[in-house]
Amino acid sequence: MNKPLEASATQLIENYVAAQENKQLLRFITCGSVDDGKSTLIGRLLYDSKLIFEDQLASLESDSKRFGTVGEDIDLALLVDGLEAEREQGITIDVAYRFFASDKRRFIVADTPGHEQYTRNMATGASTADLAVLLVDARKGILTQTRRHAFIASLLGVRHLVLALNKFDLVDYDRKIFEEIKQEFAALAASHDFESAQVVPVSARFGDNVTQRSNNMDWYDGPTLLQHLETVEIKLSDESHENFRFPVQWVNRPDLDFRGFSGTVSGGRIAPGDEIVVAKSGQTSRVKRLTTMDGDLVEASKGDAITIVLEDEIDISRGDLLASVKSRPEVSDQLAAHLIWMSETPLYAGRTYLLKCGTQTVSATVTEIKHRVDVNSAQHLAGKSVGLNEIAFCNLSLSQEIAFDPYEVNRHTGSFILIDRLSNATVAAGLVWFGLRRANNIHRQQLTVSKQERASQKGQKPCVLWFTGLSGSGKSTIANALDKELLRLGAHATLLDGDNLRHGLNKDLGFNEADRIENIRRVGELSKLMVDTGLITLVSFISPFASERKLARERVEEGEFIEIYVNTSLDICAKRDPKGLYAKAKAGEIENFTGISSPYEVPETPELTLDTEQQSIEENVAQIIAYLREHQFIW
Amino acid sequence: MGIAQSSHLKHLESESIHIIREVVAEFSNPVMLYSIGKDSAVMLHLALKAFAPSKLPFPVLHVDTTWKFKEMIAFRDYMAKKHNLDLIVHTNQEGKAQNINPFEHGSSTYTHVMKTEALKQALDLGGYDAAFGGARRDEEKSRAKERVFSFRTKTHGWDPKNQRPELWQLYNARVAPGESIRAFPLSNWTELDIWQYILAEKIEVPSLYLAQRRKVVERSGTLLMVDDNRLPLLPGEVPQEKMVRFRTLGCYPLTGAVESSATTLEEVVGEMLVARSSERQGRLIDHDSAASMEKKKREGYF
16 A cells, blocks of 8 residues: 555645634525526535536536526526526525535525525525525615515524625626615614624626625725625524523333433533433433443533433433423423414414424414514514415414423524424424413422222223214214213213303304314313213214314323214214204305315224114114223223 | 544534434334445444444345446445344346346436336335435535425325425424335535545445556446446447546446545545545436436436
């Protein structure tokens, strides 16, 4: 082997690594309207920082001839516009991430499209950015979308703003235009809470003031765009003052001798000996070891992926948040948050989604749309629904408590996404404002007598028997017969009837979507209380929507919810029509009547299906009793 | 060797480990695509780190086109043994029976049958709901817009216009039965990061990355290695020995070598630091048609 050569290669790498080590990372986004020249600007930064290789340049030349929009010149935008659809339309349709470095810093650029329908992409890019470059055509000045971009950047916690006044070559490098827009921009920036706001006049196409100082604008004495990106002071969050946060991702248990909790530190720092608390359960322990494949660590801080071993064997699983004992996160099942709506299907209060916050996933219902936010003026607007790319301030009610911090305190523990339960699409990004006080200050009282003790006294295992089916399908009749049979067998049961509850507990509720969901929430909570009392709880409730039945199911423990589908066809129900409701509904006298003017979603996997057309009530009851015996609810 | 891990590499390492753990925690049946190259080597190393002291909690899948460099196959088997990997090797038997090869059928058809189709078969066979891939965003333009969790339909299709937004470090891992995701833990790494990390962590890679005297022929500006006697020589072509190395590894008839004197990894990185040619140039499949990578990915290519 060629020893001297190797030594010099090592030297070269060491010098390189040493140079890189001192470079701070700046993550920024670029946003602008169609045709503001954003892709050209990034292409220019890559080109001037010599990150374009010769073969890329060759393919750029051939692409320029085919797709180019600048005549005979090389079209720098083609360096960054990756997808075929974009090239054909000449616009950027998605977020792209670019990497480049100067002598002073490393950069990750999220190139995000500016036109209105892609606000969600801008929010995506801004969620991890320290700085935002807003691109404006000098001929047009600050537009409505510039205001929108500033607002979204501010909302997502971006601290620094730069206005790149592009195409200055097309306004003859006129100083007056610069001064006018600068004033307007200062006012805009001041209306938000940014740490810095800078204006740079540039021509991305010709390179003026991008990386090279322009000879055409002697009157401008500020930094070039790159100089500003290299020198703007990025305050690193002071880790020593930040609170330790660690969402548990995965329990690492190769054998009985090792039990570690793997995850990424999302705030503060941690060392062996430190006391930690499991946020939701309140159990505490001390850190015994911080393990990695390469040996134990003496300390870990924000961003590190580690495995924690604790002194004590306490119950911890994925979704738990470990935190410093002295400054605990909030724990609540009620949140107030900003939602950035990303789905074409609008949001209405009452809808239920999956909410993922860190490693916690729970179901969440948007209980109230407090107001929508006009992204162009930051004004509050009233509204009952929230459409694609709109932002709203909402209250959410969760199926279980979660641990979190407000977004402005910690971007990681204060952010969440909402997922549609059927399409699995990500429909919203959420920023926690605060936990609602109801749950915050009412701490759970530990009861002395447990559910198990109450149940064993009664000689049974409690459960919910949830009868669902069309109006007139026979739910109440069968439930009543079953109730009687259980009494005869010496079991302790109770019967909740949807219609009866509407005369008492739920008499303040109507039949619109929000009220119907509140109705089912109350019935779910009530049946949970009954189960806690040790009772076999019969619920007779049309409950036409799968999502609503799921909501009720999630109120009780796994295995305690028995969904019974009373399967009677619409024809038979309408023929029976015991309450004369089908006749009225068909005459248009009742709105939203299940089966007629509102759908009934047949349960996909009920625990039991009862056939009322071929079988008698006695046979239906016997079928349920057999199920209860088989699964040892009664014996 | 005095090359320590920089804070930048540590950041990348942590981010990748987070992604790998998230996939394992959220999916029921993940698999890691292992292509034997340097990116796969780094990805495997990160996965071992993510779960230590536990064993890798998923199998490793290699799609064998039967045209890989011999040394790659030997290296693959060596790594599987060394790390006690659950290695699955899949070849499109239909394609093999029809003797689909890059010479008679062209690189486009060959890649489609022996790589894309083979991969889909292997994924269907295993019923995997998540597959790790070692792609990086700096490789190519359409990659720059790919998500970390890239959603695929039941037929493995990718719709670039309908990607799930990824904010913060929150990945939506929900899929319906039959659907899957491709997960890219190395999304934010660059080629140079990969090499630096290999040096810092002393990760083993096939010696094809190092310059050696190898038998090659020059064909339309590209140096092809004569790895076995299946490479048909064109009139006038005479294999000659040259000091060459490879910047990427794939099927030998589709992977161009570069002339180099770098016989150690340090020297390879040294050459990289003054390089004037980007990595994918050695890959012939990208040159076939404009936006070829995007087209392949929509069809299910990694």
